[in-house]
Amino acid sequence: MKPFEYSAPKTLKEACGLLGDTWGKTEILAGGTDLVTSLKQRITQPSRVLSLKHLKELHGIRNSRGSLVIGAMTTLGELAAHSDVRRHFPALVTAATGVGSPQLLSVGTVGGDLCQRPRCWYFRNGYGLLAQKDGVSLAREGENRYHAIFAADGPALFVSASSLGPGLIALGAEMVAAGPGGATRSIPATEFFRAPQSENEREIALKPNEILTEINVPLKGLKNGIYEIRHRHGLDWPYVTAAVAFGGKEGSGGARVVLGHVAPMPWSVPAAAKLLNTARPDEATAARCGQVAVEGARPLSQNAYKIQMARTAVKRAVLAAV
Amino acid sequence: MAKVDWPEASKRTLIGKRISRTDGPLKVTGAAKYSYDISRPGLLYVKLVTSPHPKAEISGIDGTAAAAVPGVKAVWKDEELQEVQYVGQIVAAVAAETEEIATDAAHQVKVEYRVREHQVRDNDPALSKDKPSNLTVGNLDEGFAKADVTMNGNYGCPVITHCCLEPHGQVTEYRDGELYIWPSTQNVSRYSDGLRNDVDLPQNKIHVDCQHMGGGFGSKFDTDKWGKIGVTLAKMTGRPVKIMLDRDTELMIAGNRPSAYAKIKVGAKRDGTITAVDAEVWGTGGGGGYSAPPIPYVFGKIPNRRLVGKGIRTNRGGQRAWRAPNHPQGCFLTMSAFADTAALLKMDELEFFQRNIQFTDRPTVYTEELNKAAELIGYKRRAHLRGDASPGPIKRGLGVSIHTWGGQGHPSECDVTIHPDGSVEAACGTQDLGVGTRTCIAMVVAETLGIPLQAVKVKIGRNEYPQSGASGGSTTIGGISVSSRQGATAALNALLEVAAKRLGIQPDLLEARDGQIREVDNGSKRISWKDACALLGPSPITKRGVNVPGESAKANLASQGVGGAQIADVSVDIETGIVTMNELVAVQDCGLIINLKLAESQVYGALIMGITSALYEEAVYDTRTGKMLNADMEFYRLAGIKDVGKLTVHMMTGKGYDDRGVIGLGEPPVISPAAAIANAVANAVGVRVPQLPLTPERVLAALAQRGGSAA
Numbered sequence A: 001m002k003p004f005e006y007s008a009p010k011t012l013k014e015a016c017g018l019l020g021d022t023w024g025k026t027e028i029l030a031g032g033t034d035l036v037t038s039l040k041q042r043i044t045q046p047s048r049v050l051s052l053k054h055l056k057e058l059h060g061i062r063n064s065r066g067s068l069v070i071g072a073m074t075t076l077g078e079l080a081a082h083s084d085v086r087r088h089f090p091a092l093v094t095a096a097t098g099v100g101s102p103q104l105l106s107v108g109t110v111g112g113d114l115c116q117r118p119r120c121w122y123f124r125n126g127y128g129l130l131a132q133k134d135g136v137s138l139a140r141e142g143e144n145r146y147h148a149i150f151a152a153d154g155p156a157l158f159v160s161a162s163s164l165g166p167g168l169i170a171l172g173a174e175m176v177a178a179g180p181g182g183a184t185r186s187i188p189a190t191e192f193f194r195a196p197q198s199e200n201e202r203e204i205a206l207k208p209n210e211i212l213t214e215i216n217v218p219l220k221g222l223k224n225g226i227y228e229i230r231h232r233h234g235l236d237w238p239y240v241t242a243a244v245a246f247g248g249k250e251g252s253g254g255a256r257v258v259l260g261h262v263a264p265m266p267w268s269v270p271a272a273a274k275l276l277n278t279a280r281p282d283e284a285t286a287a288r289c290g291q292v293a294v295e296g297a298r299p300l301s302q303n304a305y306k307i308q309m310a311r312t313a314v315k316r317a318v319l320a321a322v
Numbered sequence B: 001m002a003k004v005d006w007p008e009a010s011k012r013t014l015i016g017k018r019i020s021r022t023d024g025p026l027k028v029t030g031a032a033k034y035s036y037d038i039s040r041p042g043l044l045y046v047k048l049v050t051s052p053h054p055k056a057e058i059s060g061i062d063g064t065a066a067a068a069v070p071g072v073k074a075v076w077k078d079e080e081l082q083e084v085q086y087v088g089q090i091v092a093a094v095a096a097e098t099e100e101i102a103t104d105a106a107h108q109v110k111v112e113y114r115v116r117e118h119q120v121r122d123n124d125p126a127l128s129k130d131k132p133s134n135l136t137v138g139n140l141d142e143g144f145a146k147a148d149v150t151m152n153g154n155y156g157c158p159v160i161t162h163c164c165l166e167p168h169g170q171v172t173e174y175r176d177g178e179l180y181i182w183p184s185t186q187n188v189s190r191y192s193d194g195l196r197n198d199v200d201l202p203q204n205k206i207h208v209d210c211q212h213m214g215g216g217f218g219s220k221f222d223t224d225k226w227g228k229i230g231v232t233l234a235k236m237t238g239r240p241v242k243i244m245l246d247r248d249t250e251l252m253i254a255g256n257r258p259s260a261y262a263k264i265k266v267g268a269k270r271d272g273t274i275t276a277v278d279a280e281v282w283g284t285g286g287g288g289g290y291s292a293p294p295i296p297y298v299f300g301k302i303p304n305r306r307l308v309g310k311g312i313r314t315n316r317g318g319q320r321a322w323r324a325p326n327h328p329q330g331c332f333l334t335m336s337a338f339a340d341t342a343a344l345l346k347m348d349e350l351e352f353f354q355r356n357i358q359f360t361d362r363p364t365v366y367t368e369e370l371n372k373a374a375e376l377i378g379y380k381r382r383a384h385l386r387g388d389a390s391p392g393p394i395k396r397g398l399g400v401s402i403h404t405w406g407g408q409g410h411p412s413e414c415d416v417t418i419h420p421d422g423s424v425e426a427a428c429g430t431q432d433l434g435v436g437t438r439t440c441i442a443m444v445v446a447e448t449l450g451i452p453l454q455a456v457k458v459k460i461g462r463n464e465y466p467q468s469g470a471s472g473g474s475t476t477i478g479g480i481s482v483s484s485r486q487g488a489t490a491a492l493n494a495l496l497e498v499a500a501k502r503l504g505i506q507p508d509l510l511e512a513r514d515g516q517i518r519e520v521d522n523g524s525k526r527i528s529w530k531d532a533c534a535l536l537g538p539s540p541i542t543k544r545g546v547n548v549p550g551e552s553a554k555a556n557l558a559s560q561g562v563g564g565a566q567i568a569d570v571s572v573d574i575e576t577g578i579v580t581m582n583e584l585v586a587v588q589d590c591g592l593i594i595n596l597k598l599a600e601s602q603v604y605g606a607l608i609m610g611i612t613s614a615l616y617e618e619a620v621y622d623t624r625t626g627k628m629l630n631a632d633m634e635f636y637r638l639a640g641i642k643d644v645g646k647l648t649v650h651m652m653t654g655k656g657y658d659d660r661g662v663i664g665l666g667e668p669p670v671i672s673p674a675a676a677i678a679n680a681v682a683n684a685v686g687v688r689v690p691q692l693p694l695t696p697e698r699v700l701a702a703l704a705q706r707g708g709s710a711a
């Protein structure tokens, strides 16, 4: 990796002050399980690395005014083991434990999982986030078996890598970001992930000078679940996942169905969710939900199989949540 | 006098038993030192500069900036290299005080490339520019005319790599005018041959040391370019240097197994008898030549057959021997086509294989092994014709495959020394690739001398020990078992002479057993091992045992030619395409087994490697950039322990097997897994998934084509 300045400030305000206005000059370091690889492979070459490890307020999970507040520096293992999370959000437990390896669970953080960079192999081989070479999209023309089947008409064809993202969106979470001076703003999970249009943008809604501090997950008593389609049992990202949440205290209206690893962002399918607001979540509804969820998918040359996977994942997520 | 023949079963104390490897504790405690672990005073670290282009002319290499980086001690440039032929090809190297400095400086070496057009595709026979090979036997037209059915199928397996967990490399040091090298090598005795043009020293001044190895699988026979760079940089800097390949380089250039895609036509009679096989195969071994894998594999006596091979030259890293070169490919292609022929006939797959068993070299062995495998997996009870008809998305199936290998022991020499204090040493310039060679030598010597295993000190892994062959082709166990047996027997006979004088009987009435030299079958005259050795006076006995392959075969000490049958049991989720291993049964013969536990362990390892190639492994090359996109361990997937399912190993022993002498085992069990698993998947889902690895996308595509995918 290229030499860089390392800072590990004690306060959030100080930390925010060390960030700049463009991506890539400073990189934020949480557990490092993704960032360190990118540094070594020179996918990013920051002049400063800002560690969040001393920011105590970013650690831990607490109950606050009808929400569970998850600090960005909470590890995936802590998340999966937390009794409230286990009781209310089985979807998040499935997603966190799905990451699998004990090392990642004990070092990787929730914030890092949400902000991790895409796994697109062109990106990881140094061709940039949009994988362009001589004006041609390498992924569109080339090896795209793991790429997007939704929202693939723009320049970004990678898929969002986070397993937690779809679950948090399904649960109606809000992300809290701290910016210059430590001022915070909240971003609905539905808007947290985005498809960049140029190499100067990133795939999350944070600004270059913002830190993700916590995630608020409302306790609405929604039934929720995730189904992950994985090839191997460990050390691998899923092919496709589906997160669902429905039911709950207020009755119908709050259902969400969100697919993972099928688009540059977790992919919400309101039409499928609508079914869950109205019909009993039985086998038939689940299958119909799966069917509806994949309508409008536009596969690339090598990834039509993901449609079948997405259909199955949604069906099984619904049945898992019941 | 002691005879060199292997003892019969009732007399064996160690041979054939399940004995843990003697270096196990060293490995689990981390005390075992691999090349990567070797550290020398003043050690420098080397990073390689490799080509980012699949094909380019080099017009200049500028190392000035790199050399100026503080901590850099030398920059080596390949001045002779005019054109690179694949991504990852080594162009220059930097030696520095730390690995980090070397890495950073390597990025500052400026290479001027003039990029040329490349070609990395390997799956279209039209890309072949070489003259096709053609092997025709019998008469194809007549053969197909006799057939009641004709099966046409297309199959393929991609390039995969060796992916040794310990990458290639070595530590190199000049000290007092002599050269010391700690390489990760399959070829200790002759490693330095590769330095003939680089070093002006005789072999006795080039000291090669490889005590432990983290896998080679056929990719670590040579000194390699990095071996030579090590010598050059050690000379340039006057310091010891370490070069170990990074994982991406390892995956791109340190060993590719050629791909094999095939169009196969099989003719068979209604009763299953095969009348003809016509195969066209194509694939790549990188920029070099290509030799078509054998089809029909194992069933080599099918009377009418043709094999056409078409090599495709690509700008990819070169091929290297991969555990049983060409056999896994030939096996997968053949067994797939045969299982599809059975399916066409609506015939049970196992019955179909058995119907044609006369076309193999060892019908009796294969029949025994297939029966055993069938029994172990409960075949009769569970087999069904193609397509699991039970309801639900999870389909289960069984698949069968058989294979063959040679395994003749290589030339090997071993010195066995009996010291006057009763201690024993065996020295042999062989290497232990992690398979237990060290343990096996100790067992053979201890067995021969009638002393405990721990009493034998084994010295291997250095080229100053008596020469022993490279470990490739499953040749090591045959070689070292015979040479150590010969050496130990000769040393014992010398000791028996001395003991006989003391005991006052003829030496040929004596035997070594239970730590004693004693009268055969009687034991009334005896002397303890220690006392007998003390009779030697100050000088030890050293005798050299030599394995001469032809002779040891004649004497039934070591021979060649094994079978092997495997049956896989898989579940396939037809809504996701995920294949899950339930069980893989392997029945394997390898003549006289020296250590049953290590033999089984060897088979377990092979099964895991085979499962990995069946389900996960593939070098993915991008047509446009010419890059291997998955030169990492994220997308170049290997099976983890939870992915492999239950592994059941049965070694054939006893009459008909033990009496064949020692035969190699490293290769054969890795040949069949992919074939058996692919057949099991077809049996489960009712449709052939024609390409390895059997990824969910391929399974779903095959199902979709048939219109069979549920949901």
Ligand SMILES: Cc1cc2nc3c(=O)[nH]c(=O)nc-3n(C[C@H](O)[C@H](O)[C@H](O)COP(=O)(O)OP(=O)(O)OC[C@H]3O[C@@H](n4cnc5c(N)ncnc54)[C@H](O)[C@@H]3O)c2cc1C
Residues within 6 Å of the ligand: A027, A028, A029, A030, A031, A032, A033, A034, A035, A036, A052, A072, A073, A076, A098, A099, A104, A107, A108, A109, A110, A111, A112, A113, A114, A115, A116, A117, A161, A162, A163, A164, A206, A210, A211, A212, A213, A235, A236, A237, A238, B634
């Ligand atoms: C082999 C392997 C398998 C994996 N499988 C899965 C999987 O199945 N599903 C899955 O979801 N993930 C998977 N992961 C990814 C893993 O979950 C992430 O690497 C981990 O969660 C990242 O957390 P970290 O704390 O180490 O992040 P870091 O590596 O420290 O950071 C990751 C990125 O997020 C940014 N970042 C981190 N925290 C913040 C913050 N608070 N505010 C703003 N930016 C921030 C960093 O700048 C960096 O760009 C896998 C990783 C590996 C290596």
